[in-house]
Amino acid sequence: MKCAVGIDLGSTTTKAVALDPLGRILGRGITNSRNNYDAACAIAQNEALIDARFTLVRRALATPAGAGAESFVDHLTRCFRLEQHLDQLAQLREATLGAAERLQGSGGAPGLRGTVEGIFDSMKEGAGQAFARGAKKRSDFFRDLAGGTYLSLAEKAAPAHGIPFETLAGLFDKSILAVENRTPEENFRRHIDRALDRALRESPPADRREESRLRSVVAATAGEDLEVELTVGTGYGRARLPFPKEQIRFEILCHGLGAHTLFPGTATVLDIGGQDTKAIQIDDAGIVTSFQMNDRCAAGCGRYLGYIADELNLGLHELGPLAQTATRSVKISSTCTVFAGAEIRDRLTMGQKREDILLGLHRAIILRAMALLARSGGIRSEFTFTGGVAKNPAAVDALAGLVRENYGEVPMNVSADSIFTGALGAALFARRAADATASSAPGAAS
């Protein structure tokens, strides 16, 4: 099958969307951004293609997505993610042990190797928990999952083995970069067999016939040739995207088109991403008519929450739900993200509640976005909220409240796919360009 891919290289996450020949979403991929753009794009695209294969399995088994109980495909996906995680964990173990060897060789910290081995043994043992049914994952990214576990284990291991915590933390910082910058082969085949065996073992099918049907569908999907016809890139640092110039689109246009595609009635878009917040006005064809962006300061955008999450040792997913449990809103006086982080630590030491502080932070971010919206021409019906922060329920609550206060009852759209809006827009541009090329080519037929 031929697909068109859009890649949105953001400051914190890189997103990819693959469309099938009919322009339907086939797969979505996301990874944390890193200092190697080619790797970030390759990994995001690779993840979208893996997701695309699961979509094909879903289509072949006629399983609707997101139907209440966990379907076999959902279970298979979970098992696949676990296999992938274990594989990366093995690579990280290798890299960290290598770094420990070198350090030990230069006369630093005896017994380091053994300590690191112990940490990784525990990590492997506990890996299954994060991928269990209904488990709340702290993050979708290997770096965060592995980092969180490694550091908490290192903190316990350090005094027990008489090794400075900083030494162990430094080993991780060095090794994770090497591991996460490896560009993957599309590794569906590499993990799917083990994942399938695991899934069949954990939820056995009704009979032999059902089992062989599942096996043959999965095998056919694994063998399917997914050909990327055209990739269009957008997002932060467009100037450095690893694509030829004609395959790059301005991100505002991508967000406008993406939002229009998700919600055709959209007139105003608020996109809160990692490091910029955009207020965009579009016409009824999804074409941008005006926009406003924030200054280069983290205080008004997603990185603010990301930074605070790190400070509080929380996963990004945990912030919103935690803030929703607040009984009051605490105002943090610092504007600067880093200062706010330090202020929060002091306040926590004084005994103020995490959730109350978080509620105040969410409100602060949304207040800044409201000012931006006002400058761009206000909120018109319908209003669509996109970007990574739209996945945060406390941010959505805060925004809905402030919109009602300032603009009355305006329909507000938030999609589960909100983080992929820019990538979707880019993919649509790619689809159009690929179709245009195909229809103008002699003897065109796909």
Add this chain to the structure above:
Amino acid sequence: MTLAAGIDVGTSAVKCAVVAAGPGGAKILGTSEGRIRRRDTRAVVALVWEEALRAAEVSADRIAYVATTGEGEIVEFRRGHFYSMTAHARGALHLAGGARAALDMGALHARAIRIDGRGRVLDYRMTSQCASGSGQFLENIARYLGVTLDEVGRLSTTAAKPERVSGVCAVLAETDVINMASRGIATADILKGIHLSMAGRFARLLGAAGISGEVLATGGLAADVGLVAALREEIASQKLSITIAAHPQSAHAGAIGAAIWGAWRHERLKESA
């Protein structure tokens, strides 16, 4: 002689010093430090405290006065607390007798503190409430580049073509750095560029406080040889008549100053008792 300890609770690290002080002056018996990095600050204080006692080879019950500075309120066993400028000024004077100013370079703030020959604060200038070019910023960047903090300084001094980082948001600058790395700029050049932009800011601070002569760099960043070297370069290029002194225990100046003031206060309390 009075045995006293100073605990300097910073934003990113806890420093501790044990001193023996008397009429003839003070002697540092032992120092220690621990980076907080997502750990509970109280737990780090406990570790650092034990380590300082070990280094000084004294038991806790022999310490007559425990003084804190920085965010010292969380140290429950303290007897007294001193403002960080007061502590840094006294510590600077102890480490460099000729210094008439301290440049306290911490995780969030930098302060240029003008002092007299007795360690009293005459005037000061402080950086703004924005972490652009702060120590915390440097720490985040180093983590992004996979460099540990104790390697940063040495690596920076090997830079051939420093790449300047303009005064951008501390959090978003991480992405500028990622950009640089993706353009193939060497880690050493990135670090040196950051050091130079930080140093430029600090040099302007010294100028604004009307400081000249010998200045001791203090605070956590004083241990960063790359930053201190960049600071000397910036001072030369801004044509300031300042010499930057450095001392192996510069980073502990706050803790040392707090301990010395603590011992002094203990003596005064004894006299009035």
